[in-house]
Amino acid sequence: MLEIKNITVLGSGIMGHGIAQVSAMSGYNVVLRDIEQKFLDKAMEKIKWSLDKLVSKEKISQSQAEQIYSRIKPVIDLKEAVKDCQLVIEAVPEIMDLKRKVYDELDKVASDDVIFASNTSTLPITEIANTTSRPNRVIGIHFFNPPQLMKLVEVIPGKQTSSEIVDKTVEFVRSVKKEPVLCKKDVPGFIVNRLFIPLVHEACYVMDRQKNQLTEIDSAVKFKLGFPMGIFELADFTGMDVIHKATVEMHQRDKKVINPHPKIEQLYNEKKMGQKSGEGFYKYSDDKYERIPLTEDLAQKCNPIQLVANILNNAAWLVTNKASDIQEIEKAAQLGLGLKKPLFETAKEYGISNIVKELEGLASKHGKFYEPDPLLVSMK
Numbered sequence: 001m002l003e004i005k006n007i008t009v010l011g012s013g014i015m016g017h018g019i020a021q022v023s024a025m026s027g028y029n030v031v032l033r034d035i036e037q038k039f040l041d042k043a044m045e046k047i048k049w050s051l052d053k054l055v056s057k058e059k060i061s062q063s064q065a066e067q068i069y070s071r072i073k074p075v076i077d078l079k080e081a082v083k084d085c086q087l088v089i090e091a092v093p094e095i096m097d098l099k100r101k102v103y104d105e106l107d108k109v110a111s112d113d114v115i116f117a118s119n120t121s122t123l124p125i126t127e128i129a130n131t132t133s134r135p136n137r138v139i140g141i142h143f144f145n146p147p148q149l150m151k152l153v154e155v156i157p158g159k160q161t162s163s164e165i166v167d168k169t170v171e172f173v174r175s176v177k178k179e180p181v182l183c184k185k186d187v188p189g190f191i192v193n194r195l196f197i198p199l200v201h202e203a204c205y206v207m208d209r210q211k212n213q214l215t216e217i218d219s220a221v222k223f224k225l226g227f228p229m230g231i232f233e234l235a236d237f238t239g240m241d242v243i244h245k246a247t248v249e250m251h252q253r254d255k256k257v258i259n260p261h262p263k264i265e266q267l268y269n270e271k272k273m274g275q276k277s278g279e280g281f282y283k284y285s286d287d288k289y290e291r292i293p294l295t296e297d298l299a300q301k302c303n304p305i306q307l308v309a310n311i312l313n314n315a316a317w318l319v320t321n322k323a324s325d326i327q328e329i330e331k332a333a334q335l336g337l338g339l340k341k342p343l344f345e346t347a348k349e350y351g352i353s354n355i356v357k358e359l360e361g362l363a364s365k366h367g368k369f370y371e372p373d374p375l376l377v378s379m380k
């Protein structure tokens with residue numbers, strides 16, 4: 001099995017430049033590839049800024065920063081970019097047709113033993129893999145934003161990915177000092193987005209059905225469910241473009257995973273993308289890191305059992321369908337969503353039989369989407 005020393009990152013945007021930096025910080029030689037010099041210049045500038053910040057915080061020395069920076073080589077020509085690499089991490093925009101085109105070109109110029117790892121958040125790994133002549137060497141490697149800070153990386157084998165490639169990818173993730181969580185099946189949303197994206201929609205239904213204010217729901221999510229912020233706040237932070245795109249992709253592949261609420265599409269169409277555009281569920285001033293004032297008192301005004309039921313039902317689905325297990329889901333929720341309290345502990349606080357009853361009640365009023373997963377029923 002080949003040893004990974006040289007990595008090529010395709011796409012130098014939000015994710016690509018961060019993945020390149022994280023890899024170079026762990027000693028890998030990195031080629032960063034984009035389609036125009038101006039994108040690469042911007043990415044290299046951002047990497048320099050981030051390394052300078054680490055120097056000023058005394059996390060690394062000036063000479064370490066210089067060595068790390070010098071290990072990243074910006075390149076435009078694809079053939080040159082992949083000529084010596086053992087692993088390609090693809091972080092081009094989340095558009096299937098574009099990814100297909102990129103993998104088609106890549107497959108022709110990369111040697112046969114190179115591993116292709118996609119950073120896609122929502123597209124099927126198996127479909128990406130099938131556009132290449134090496135589906136057994138294609139895998140999902142889902143870093144979270146920003147890769148420099150977020151510890152979690154989901155590793156997702158496609159249908160034909162070999163176990164050797166899975167092991168090699170997990171080993172690589174550990175080598176860049178991240179925590180891998182294996183999503184054993186290529187299911188829509190993998191683990192974290194399968195928990196998170198449907199919850200945003202469900203929170204919109206809570207607003208309609210329980211007539212709660214945004215801040216009441218968000219306070220309950222923060223103070224009763226152990227999220228680091230409210231769910232609407234987190235959606236605004238993530239961006240309505242990302243949430244909308246993930247919704248479409250997930251719902252197209254699996255109607256059971258998500259019950260789309262029209263509010264998301266509405267905000268997206270109105271270009272209310274969240275913090276980055278100044279308005280999403282909430283309105284923001286210029287400060288990117290503005291937080292919504294949430295309180296324990298406001299939390300008392302909202303019973304979030306419908307939200308607990310939704311996230312637990314999706315967690316249980318992952319277990320029932322052998323995509324993950326409870327321990328790995330808790331790790332993913334803690335590191336990917338910042339949950340301070342394990343999901344299944346929250347479930348016990350609310351009572352699994354109450355959650356099942358809630359789901360059965362919702363199913364009888366609003367349809368099959370809410371039917372409780374057999375795992376939850378068996379845990380009553």
Ligand SMILES: NC(=O)c1ccc[n+]([C@@H]2O[C@H](COP(=O)([O-])OP(=O)(O)OC[C@H]3O[C@@H](n4cnc5c(N)ncnc54)[C@H](O)[C@@H]3O)[C@@H](O)[C@H]2O)c1
Nearest residue numbers: 010011012013014015016034091092093094119120121145
């Ligand atoms: N932004 C996030 O929060 C986030 C989080 C996790 C995963 N992802 C996933 O990571 C991937 C990249 O997302 P992003 O937010 O970094 O996008 P981005 O738009 O910031 O960056 C994409 C980069 O790819 C470049 N590009 C386009 N075509 C290319 C090609 N043929 N070869 C090389 N580069 C090319 C673009 O010029 C751009 O610089 C997507 O699949 C996305 O779903 C994004």
